[in-house]
Amino acid sequence: MDFWKLFIVALLPVLKVLLITAVGTILAINRLNILGETARKNLNTMVFYVFSPTLVCSSLAETITLENVLILWFMPVNILLTFVIGSVLGLLVVKLTRVPHHLQGLVLGCCAAGNLGNLPIILVPAVCKQSGSPFGDVNVCYKNALAYASLSMALGSVYIWSYAYNLVRLYSPKISNEVKVDDNSVVENPVSTTKSDPENPSTFSTELPFVSADDRSQTEDHVKHFEIQCTGHNGQVEEVSKNRTIMNHLIILVQKVNLKVLFTPSTIGAIIGLIIGVVPQFRKLLVGDNATLRVVEDSVIMVGYACIPVMTLLVGANLIKGLNGLGKQLPLIIGVTMVRCIVLPAIGIGVVKGVVRLGLIHPDPLYEFLLLLQFALPPAVAMSTITQLFGAGEGECSVIMLATYSCAAVSVTLWSTFYMWLVL
Template sequence: MRLLTEENMEMAVRLGGEIRYMIELSVVPVMKVLTMCALGTLLAQRRIGVITPAATRLLSKLVFALFLPCLIFTELGESMTFHNMLEWWFIPVNVLLSYFIGCIAGVLVALICKPPPQFFRFTVVMTGIGNSGNLPLAIIGSLCHGQSHPFGKKCNQSGVAYVAFSQWIAVLVIYTFVYHMLEPPEEFYELVSDEGEDSVKGGSAALAALEADSMPSVMSAEWPDVKDATTEDSRTPLLARVFRYPSLTSQTSGVDGESPRASVRCLAEPRVMRKIRVVAEKTPIRYLMQPPIIASLLAIAVGVFPNTRAILFGDDAPLAWFTDSLTILGAACIPCVMLVLGGTLSVGPGSSELGLRTTIGITFTRLVLLPPIGIGVVLLAHKLGVIPPGDKMFMFVLLLQHTMPTAILSGAMTSMRGYGEREASALLFWQHTSSVVTIAAYIVIYLKIISHMSTAI
């Protein structure tokens, strides 16, 4: 009897230690992120006024143009080799799979929750496109900052490299697929056009002054200059008009009655190909080459050549002082991102015409239902042998890609398109506040899976 009691006590102590270990690994990193966001929210209050709207915009631009590119270049460049580039091929594929599965789930959410008709495609995109950028970097940075994680000495370097390697495909999808999915309905465009240019010009100065004094929306956290990218083309429902009216392609190809060079052809261009060409020309591919993407491409270009990498990375590298400077600047990225996110979330969700049922449906599907499907995808990939054996961080990043809330950059597309911005801002607010609980819970599950898979090898 006494022996049985001692065994029970040992089991209880062991179980308590395991629970404490899991809490330290899962809850503590999320609490670190939450604390930084809370400080940003606190400093953004009008009574304190440290993080003013102008300061938030400036901080966003610094992160976007300096801190994040430095972080990506230093961590990805040091980890990248030609062998690694071939071995990491499943990372962007996993992003595409998460988007594809998420969009299918988004269609089901739209059919079940029945949002207003003009928000059907909006619902699909906001359910399907997860955050593959700043938030995963913050989670990994907080997790690797502790001492008890199971990811080894190069935890942060490997994690940042894997996340950065996936960003190019995420940005490509957002600036092509998401951009066209979020085009405004024709009725909305015609309504705005019918209001007249005089009323728009009369209120533009007042609107600019109001925006300067108000906190920017959460979408500015990953693209601070989205307002500057807005054009007449981006606010036009191009797909619906091009594929509905045959004459539109000829109207959009010429300017002031002049015949475009492309119209002078030996053979007549098929009508469908002409329409596809017009859509491709209006797709904002030029925005793909943003500082974080340029930093990723440069890091890959440097890393795949051993001689070039030896010049920049390593203790004996001739330009080690340069990369050390970039490392110092990159270290400021995660704290600044969280302060900006906290400051933008301080204004609250705002008004929305999406409806409570649809908002709950998107949030629940994105944060609760899609991660288990992602677990199945990653476990299947592991069974097929496409995941490097023994690389725990690789598997963790793959799982994390299915767990994040909606991509902030997708919300920025609504601002660029001039439609659904309030709904996207409200949705991102509720998702990011709810994800504190869901991310912590799924990190526990992921660590258990990774631990089980590593012992099974």
């Protein structure tokens, strides 16, 4: 394929996303008000609890087998690297642009979390369908592309809802009645209040996110009791080993950690999907045309297909709130756009080509192309859903999405074209 054909193939998926985003914006204008504030919040909740978990579960169950897991072992590591490197670059943006505290989670999340779902699952298989595909036989290429992109989408969803979700959660005004530290290093615990929370619609504690107030008081009592035991009895402190002290504190921490925060619905969906895909008995029962419970999988797939268009529509709907603040947050927007569209894709070349030279992954141009592409994607549309859930930087997130996806129409296209040339 020549340059212009590669360019068109790479451009179409981005244009599809922009068109659906525009529809969401139109549906949210005051005259129509189809996607008003209440509707957006309800749809965000549906995405979080229903659409995203079912999409991840069905994609993994259909395309991942034990053999695939062994071959594609580097993809989770590669996605983790995109998040880690993106977070470091995001910290630089935060420092350089002096981002307000309540927006820092948004900036870090947008720099770290790329659109690992709908763009790869549209773009990569589309390359295979083109006449004269550079990746060999059309049917084999399409099947592999779908498997690679599905795994990327599932892993991306797990990372986004486990990492980016908690970043925004930590910096959200609803969560962080910030812990204040005075000159004497005295830490005041924030007062527990009741607010709305996507994980618990009725209550929400503004305490530190992983430990509740009751758990913290129990922990403090336990520590005080432990200190009394250690310092009493004629100063027999030396009898208590340091290792045991550390172990006791670790046990207390593990007991008090709120696992509900870590295991989001999408994470649970990914675990279930992996189990179904990898365990032959479950796969035979649920996956395939001859499966006994095929109807169950078909139902889950139907529900999951709603995730991508709904999230993309919500991005467009949220633009209404953000367009007025475009000038106020211009340095922030430029910083995030440069990270996602220029710096991170360039770093990705060094990471992936270095791994290929070391022989750590199997030689497959299509697989290498997807690994490179994961560094060049605009922010995940789920960031819009997450900010809506916590009410933290919804308008700013919308403007960031508008800016990055507008630039992505060019940057993703150019980087994709260059990546194809690089791996072939």
